[in-house]
Amino acid sequence: MRPKRAAARKAIAAIEEPTTNGVTAAPAKAAPKKAAATKKAPAAAKSTTTKTAAKTKAVTKPATKKTAAPKTTAAKKEPATKPAKKPAAKANTAVKRKATEEPEVKNAKRSKSESAEAEVGGAVKAPTKARKIAQPKAKKPRVKGPAINSAPTAPLNVYVFGEGSAGELGLGSAKGQIEVKRPRLNPLLDADKVGVVSAAVGGMHTAVLTKNNEIKTWGVNDQGALGRDTNWDGFRYWRQPTRIYPTNVDMTGLEDLIFTQVACTDSATFALTDEGQVYGWGTFRSNEGIFGFDPTTLIQPRPTLIPSLKKITKLATGANHVLALSSTGAVWAWGSGQQNQLGRRVLERFIKNALVPTKVGVPSKMVNVGCGSYHSFAIHENGDVYAWGLNSFGETGVPADVEEGGESDVHQATVVEALRPFGKIVCIEGGAHHTIAVTDRGELLGWGRLDGYQLGLDIKSLPKESIVYDASNNPRILKVPTQIPGIDAVACSAGSDHGIAVSKEGKAYAWGFSTTYQTGLGTDEDVEVATWIDNTAVRGKKLVWSGCGGQFSVLAGLAEPQTNGLTNGVH
Structure with missing residues (x-):
């Protein structure tokens, strides 16, 4: 038994080599030379190794712990208070694998990277890939x-008047805001403190x-x-007159944008940036x-x-x-197109495609655009x-068979010949069935419907x-653009x-x-002529600016007197 025990001790000694900087000094090279002796007596080696490990527990604890490095125990840095028996068992397993020359593939890969780090005198470190994952990526x-x-x-300065029962006037808790008969300065939009520079009016809301x-x-x-969010008062919108104030849109995450224009439909708002991006x-x-905001979103509560x-x-x-309108x-056009206001036909089975912005079939080099409630205009650089x-009431200015009550919608962009005798159009807007415009002169x-003045x-x-009469011989439609006298408009x-x-x-x-x-x-009677x-x-x-909502209106004027007669770029 002594020769066999001596051989086993030599095998253990070959593994339990001194370490340098916490790394085993090339144990893999010694294993092949002892392979033959170890292979003949595996059982004895196993028994003797266990006894020897028990006798030399205090001496071999640091070395046996480091010997397990090929199994990543060094990388994990196990606590020193852990029993020495577990490292000893791992060392024995390592002996058997080296003796039979069957190392695990994953251990071989790890030992390769660890050996490379050992050559430069450093302790075994965690893989580089793990360190990259742990580091948070900086936001670009x-x-x-x-x-x-x-x-x-x-x-x-902002002046408001008309119906205000749903907060359309933005007067907050001011008295008498439900019905304002004449223009009233909105004190919540002070020119010095708030400084409104541009405004837009929708059917029942306003944006500045x-x-x-x-x-x-x-x-x-x-x-x-x-x-x-306006749900804090239990309503989807602010009904209470004492709770309606002009308040900031939630632009969280978009604080670095610079806005240049706002625009409102009946139930949506859009904002243009200095770079030409559009948020809505x-x-x-x-x-x-409700039709939807885009093909996948029914209601968009925050700017996107x-x-x-x-x-x-x-x-x-x-x-x-x-x-x-683009810089080119x-x-x-996009939105609801049921009255052909998008300048293209949208099939019913692909109706959501109307919510995707699509080019209108007009010549290039357009310089301005305008909208009525259900009709559209684009102005070319040549005028x-x-x-x-x-x-249906001739509101596009394109001749149509409106007298017969038949199909009269204009399905594609068509030149309004009746506007050519006038100056170049600089502003054009329409209501439900009528249109008004201003020329550079x-x-x-x-033109359009006039039975309600x-x-x-x-x-x-x-x-x-120039007029189309109804069945009772009452004036109903003005077929051609006609000048409203006495106003030098801008x-x-x-x-x-x-x-x-x-x-x-x-x-x-x-x-x-x-x-x-x-x-x-100051009157609730219809007003026939411009007053x-x-x-x-x-x-x-x-x-310098006016905006008409469904049942209210807004005016804006310069806080300081100006004499150049310009609109100051107000959209």
Whole structure:
């Protein structure tokens, strides 16, 4: 038994070599020389090894623990208080594998990397891959593109009037805000403290852009048009007059963007950035109800990027559709297209495709766009105006058989020949069934439906050949664009059945349906001809912009007197 025991001790000694820097000094090279003797007496070696390990427990504890490094015990750095028997058993297993020359593949790979680290005198480290995974990746900063748009800079005073029962006027807890008969300065939008520089009006909500690059909204939020949470009072929108305030849109994560324009449909809001990107929130509605924000989203409660739109320079909105003008002069349209306001047919089985921005079939080099509730316009650099959409009252300006009550919609972009005798159109907007426009010569034009005084014209003075009469021989439609006299205009806006124009001298004129005082003239009777809006709030002020909602209106004027007659870039 002594020769065999001596051979076993030599085998153990070959494994239990001294270590350097916590790494076993090349144990793999000694194993082949002892292979023959160890192979003949495996059982004896196993028995003797166990006894020897027990006798030399105190001496071999550090060495046997480090010997297990090929099994990654060194990398894991087990506590020193762990019993020595487990490392001894692992060492014995290692002896058997080396003796039979059958090392594990995964151990071989690990020992290769560990040996490489040992050559430079370092302790065995965790694999490099594990260290990379443990390190958090830094968020890449957004790469800002070139600016192609700029926001107006002059602060504006905001005046409101009309129906305010759903918070459309944004007067907060002010008394008498349910029905405001004449323009009232909104004190919550102080020109010095808030500094509104641009505004837009939807059917029952309003959005403004401030000098500090904030977007504030107020009014109805039942389909997310305000871009923020208003559920705190138990309503989908702010009904309570004492709880309606112009408040910031939730732009979390988008703080580094610079906005240059806001635009509103009946149930959605859109914002344009200086780089030409478009963000939006809310939803579109169709004849059947809520249609959706995009093909996969019914209601978008927070601002989101519309990724397919790039290098956009202007937005125009109807009741439930949007036009976007690009820097190359192309026009994109999306939203509800049931009245052909998108300039393309959308099959019923692919109806959601209408929610995808798609190019309109107009020539390149368009320089401006405008919308009615259900019809659209694009203006070419040569002055031609293209129109498409609903035309049941001749609101596109394209001749149609409106007298017979047949199909009259304009399915594709068509030049409005009747506008060529006038100056170049610089502003064009439409209501439900009428349109008004301003030329670069200051001409204020109107056409379409007029039986509710939507055009601000003295109907009795109009040529009969220009009018379509109903069955009772009452004037119903003005077929051709006609100038509204007495106003040197620079801007205009249209509600469903009323309109407002702003003159070069900074005065506002209103006409049309006035049941909820949306004309600002202090009367609930319809106003036939364009009439100057004059009261103490706006008298002597330089008004530069107007916006018409469904049952209310908004005016904006320079906080300091200006004499250049320009609109200060207000959209």
